[in-house]
Amino acid sequence: MMVDNNFTESFNAWILEARAKPIIKIYTVNLEQKKCTCRIWDLLGIPCPHAIKALTHKKVDPITEMHWWYSKEAYILTYKNKMQLVRGQKFWKVDPSSAMLPPDVVKQLGRPKRRGIENQMKQ
Structure with a gap:
């Protein structure tokens, strides 16, 4: 059984613009x-x-409700220690006994990989 009355059609016509x-x-x-x-x-x-709208409605300054890490004090604490400059590589003291060497080159087993088309075009 289907209910068909003018109220339903009137309501649907009334909300037609709002549906989109x-x-x-x-x-x-x-x-x-x-x-x-x-x-x-x-x-x-x-x-x-x-939140800004709610705070201004309560007559509270929104800047006072920002997190502490955005404050001037937090900024100063972050950058209070000076960075020490490092002199160039020629001034580094390297002990030959603790110097690092590159790893040995090991030939991989199996067939070598094919070069892609873009690599072949470059040559």
């Missing part, structure tokens, strides 16, 4: 845990656009 449009995604922001369902804030440590 994508579904709107609603993101959920948790300001205490600093998380958003889009996961940008979780992954980068920088508030996503959804």
Whole structure:
């Protein structure tokens, strides 16, 4: 048995234009845990656009909610030690007894591999 009434046809005509449009995604922001369902804030440590909107609604500066590793203090701690320059190879001290030699060349067993067409064209 099939139900056919004007309500169903009216509803289908009403949503006809909306059927071709994508579904709107609603993101959920948790300001205490600093998380958003889009996961940008979780992954980068920088508030996503959804979190920024929620923070500005609560009158909180979004820059204060960035992760610590983006702070000036973290940058200074990262680069506080100077890199020591290494002089050129002619100044290296090499002990002949501990010098490394290249490995011995061993001829592989079996038929040699065929060269590809592109290698033959180069010659």
